[in-house]
Amino acid sequence: MNTPQPSERRGTWLLATLVTVVVLSLHVVIAPSSAAARTESAAVPGACVQGTLPHGALSMICVPASGWNGDLMVWAHGYVAFNEPLGFYHLALGDLSLPTFAQSLGFAFATTSYRQNGLAIIEGVDDIVELIAAFPASSGQAASHIYLIGASEGGIVATLFAERKADLITGALALCGPIGDFTGQIDYVGDFRVLFDYFFPMVLPGPPTQIPPELISGWDSVYVPRIRSALAADPNAAYLLIRTARAAIEPGSSPSIESTTLGVLWYSVFGTNDAAAKLGGNPYGNVGRWYSGSTNDLLLNLNVKRVARSPGTLTALAPYQTSGRPGVPLVTLHTTGDPIIPYWHEKLYAIKSGGSVPEIAVGRYGHCSFTPGEVVGAFGLLQQMIAARP
Numbered sequence: 001m002n003t004p005q006p007s008e009r010r011g012t013w014l015l016a017t018l019v020t021v022v023v024l025s026l027h028v029v030i031a032p033s034s035a036a037a038r039t040e041s042a043a044v045p046g047a048c049v050q051g052t053l054p055h056g057a058l059s060m061i062c063v064p065a066s067g068w069n070g071d072l073m074v075w076a077h078g079y080v081a082f083n084e085p086l087g088f089y090h091l092a093l094g095d096l097s098l099p100t101f102a103q104s105l106g107f108a109f110a111t112t113s114y115r116q117n118g119l120a121i122i123e124g125v126d127d128i129v130e131l132i133a134a135f136p137a138s139s140g141q142a143a144s145h146i147y148l149i150g151a152s153e154g155g156i157v158a159t160l161f162a163e164r165k166a167d168l169i170t171g172a173l174a175l176c177g178p179i180g181d182f183t184g185q186i187d188y189v190g191d192f193r194v195l196f197d198y199f200f201p202m203v204l205p206g207p208p209t210q211i212p213p214e215l216i217s218g219w220d221s222v223y224v225p226r227i228r229s230a231l232a233a234d235p236n237a238a239y240l241l242i243r244t245a246r247a248a249i250e251p252g253s254s255p256s257i258e259s260t261t262l263g264v265l266w267y268s269v270f271g272t273n274d275a276a277a278k279l280g281g282n283p284y285g286n287v288g289r290w291y292s293g294s295t296n297d298l299l300l301n302l303n304v305k306r307v308a309r310s311p312g313t314l315t316a317l318a319p320y321q322t323s324g325r326p327g328v329p330l331v332t333l334h335t336t337g338d339p340i341i342p343y344w345h346e347k348l349y350a351i352k353s354g355g356s357v358p359e360i361a362v363g364r365y366g367h368c369s370f371t372p373g374e375v376v377g378a379f380g381l382l383q384q385m386i387a388a389r390p
Helices: 015-030 098-104 121-139 151-164 182-199 213-217 221-233 233-245 252-278 297-303 313-320 346-354 374-387
Strands: 048-052 057-062 072-076 108-112 144-151 171-175 330-337 358-364
Touching: 048 121, 057 098, 057 121, 072 121, 098 108, 098 297, 108 121, 108 213, 121 151, 121 313, 144 151, 144 252, 144 374, 151 171, 151 330, 171 374, 182 233, 182 252, 182 313, 182 346, 213 221, 213 252, 221 233, 221 252, 233 252, 330 346, 330 374, 358 374
Parallel strands: 072 108, 072 144, 144 171, 171 330, 330 358
Antiparallel strands: 048 057, 057 108
């Protein structure tokens, strides 16, 4: 199985030091950064004010009722299906409410729905620009330091922001984002779907690049049970699917095969049509790609569904590609066994950045499956990097 190993990481920061980083960071995070600092115990969360940004995104801004340290945490949320209402998503870190937790440490907190759901990366960057501009009207003053934190789709939003809008923030923390190669991420999801259809024909309706309405509307009630039954009926085919797709599972865990399969296929079902509409055509292609890891790779490659990208979509995808040149301190955090946004994104970003961006690898299965301490530790490392700048 091709699950990345915990030892795979970049830079001089070793995973073995993470506990130490967490301990140090708790002091760094709590320590107020303004001259007129107050202690963390004095920070009392205040009311959150909601509004609408110039291009239609919803905003939420929360300033401590007392004990504000003058700094702002901005949250960039992850992927939300195109057919969900605009709202404030992914606002919990384990059992912790992010707005409450940030304020209890003395930080103001702000987030946006983005102006649209589904593929919203470029729009997310622009909406966070508008969110930061709107902050002083709610707080009564500009923030002394602004820290942008994003997860999953928000992870690439935070990374692109650090690369393209560095003058607006102090630093960024990107969690489990597709920051290495966005086109590669689209191909990963597309490959998983065509391979699933090869090993489990007739389970899902429609072509992989044109998702029929009945698959979307019946996903939970009809097709999730159908997928589960198919996997259980042929565990060898399920294993070969994971191996040929190069998808992460938890070693020795059959439930993780089901979890990975349902997770990646969800993104295929709910993301494919939306991405095609926004990018001007189908962005996925596998013409000429050789798949390996089955019991008969020749038969697999002769019979797997082949798809060509629509003309112009690689050009449309160019703005979604990171450069590896952030203009402010950036830290990334990723689980090595991420089945949705694979860990290889970190390797590719390290190549782009020349190893200048510290990456914390967490040896665990799951997408964005971090503990609060691991996220706090990564944030503490970011603050130490900022403090060390000339």
